[in-house]
Amino acid sequence: MSALGELRSMSRSRKRGGQQLEGTTPDKKPDNKAAAIFLAPWLLGLIGITLGPMLASLYLAFTDYNLLQDPEFTGLDNIRRMLDDDRLANSLQVTFTYVLVSVPLQLAVALGLAMLLDRGVRGLPLYRSIFYLPSLLGASVAIAVLWRLVFGAEGLFNSFLDIFGIEGRGWVADPDTALGTLIILHVWTFGAPMVIFLAGLRQIPRELYEAAATDGASKKRQFLSITLPLLSPIIFFNLVLGLIGSFQSFTQSFIVSNGTGGPNDSTLFFSLYLYQEGFTSFRMGYASALAWLLLLIIGAFTALNFWASKYWVFYND
Numbered sequence: 001m002s003a004l005g006e007l008r009s010m011s012r013s014r015k016r017g018g019q020q021l022e023g024t025t026p027d028k029k030p031d032n033k034a035a036a037i038f039l040a041p042w043l044l045g046l047i048g049i050t051l052g053p054m055l056a057s058l059y060l061a062f063t064d065y066n067l068l069q070d071p072e073f074t075g076l077d078n079i080r081r082m083l084d085d086d087r088l089a090n091s092l093q094v095t096f097t098y099v100l101v102s103v104p105l106q107l108a109v110a111l112g113l114a115m116l117l118d119r120g121v122r123g124l125p126l127y128r129s130i131f132y133l134p135s136l137l138g139a140s141v142a143i144a145v146l147w148r149l150v151f152g153a154e155g156l157f158n159s160f161l162d163i164f165g166i167e168g169r170g171w172v173a174d175p176d177t178a179l180g181t182l183i184i185l186h187v188w189t190f191g192a193p194m195v196i197f198l199a200g201l202r203q204i205p206r207e208l209y210e211a212a213a214t215d216g217a218s219k220k221r222q223f224l225s226i227t228l229p230l231l232s233p234i235i236f237f238n239l240v241l242g243l244i245g246s247f248q249s250f251t252q253s254f255i256v257s258n259g260t261g262g263p264n265d266s267t268l269f270f271s272l273y274l275y276q277e278g279f280t281s282f283r284m285g286y287a288s289a290l291a292w293l294l295l296l297i298i299g300a301f302t303a304l305n306f307w308a309s310k311y312w313v314f315y316n317d
Contacts (some may be wrong), residue, residue: 060288069282078289088290090265091273093180095247098269102186103242110190114197115227115242128198132191142187144255148172151181172256175266182252182267193238201227201236232313240305247298250275270294 061078063071084090113131117124133141150156151171158168171177204227211223228235250271253261259278261268274294278287 031234044259057288057291060285062289064283065285065288067283068282069313071285074285078286080294081286082289087265087268087273090267091261091270094266094268095249095270098183098249099243099246103239103246105183106187106190106242107193108239109187110194110238111197111235113190114194114201116222117194117198118201125141128195131194134189134191141251141255144252147181147185147252148256154191173263175264176198178256178263178266182249182256184254186249194241196234196238197231200231204230229314233315236305236309236313239300243301244298244306246272247294247301247313270297 005213022042061070062073062075064077065071100233117127117131142194145307152158153168153170155168157171161168169177171181183191208226208230209222217225248271249269252274253267253269257263257267257272259276259280261272270290271294274287274290277283277290
């Protein structure tokens with residue numbers, strides 16, 4: 001009996017030892033020093049480069065500040081000035097026109113080319129790289145300068161029209177066509193959404209198209225009933241990113257119009273007007289108020305898209 005009791009006590013001690021090895025003592029805390037060290041640069045950047053300037057601009061939005069003197073608190077004067085600012089109203093009209101026209105056109109072109117490449121074109125990696133290249137260069141200063149030369153009075157586009165006996169004009173110098181040239185430039189940078197669309201098309205099962213074709217569905221019906229619904233999350237993703245990026249467009253208008261937003265403010269983007277107020281007229285307080293207005297506009301459009309997405313975006317679940 002004594003030997004049996006000794007075996008039982010040894011078994012109980014082994015169980016207690018195993019439980020102690022598997023668990024952790026209540027007073028032992030996890031060591032998060034490594035995580036804090038790796039997160040520190042990001043936190044410093046977030047506070048010093050993002051949150052700090054945002055809070056400073058929020059304060060400056062209620063002041064009169066010219067970069068040379070101390071800010072003078074003026075309350076809601078900047079907001080009241082916005083209501084009577086004709087150039088602000090014009091810049092909003094130009095920006096909304098640019099966004100609401102260029103973004104859908106760019107997505108349509110990107111989706112069309114993605115569907116063309118999805119058919120198994122030979123040399124797909126080469127075509128994909130060529131089509132993606134404008135997205136890397138579209139917002140650069142060099143491309144904006146080139147665009148001004150192409151659509152100038154003696155530019156390449158007019159030379160092309162001369163072949164057909166059509167008399168050209170200075171497209172970037174004409175108020176009726178200047179904004180259209182910038183819209184074309186934005187549509188031309190379709191590479192990034194095209195690559196995303198192509199990846200989404202590759203994820204759609206081919207069995208769905210085969211079954212639809214067996215049932216007699218036309219190509220149009222397959223596109224409307226299979227491609228668009230299954231691709232709607234990617235369309236939504238590209239749409240949100242396109243809207244946010246388009247509202248912040250600056251370089252194209254600044255270079256093509258030499259920083260004036262001309263001719264006759266026809267290319268005066270909101271971001272360019274903000275720049276003029278802050279760094280040309282040195283009304284930094286008013287420019288800060290404009291920056292917050294831009295943030296509210298982008299936030300409102302983004303929220304509207306997320307609200308509307310429940311009616312047309314379909315997920316697998």
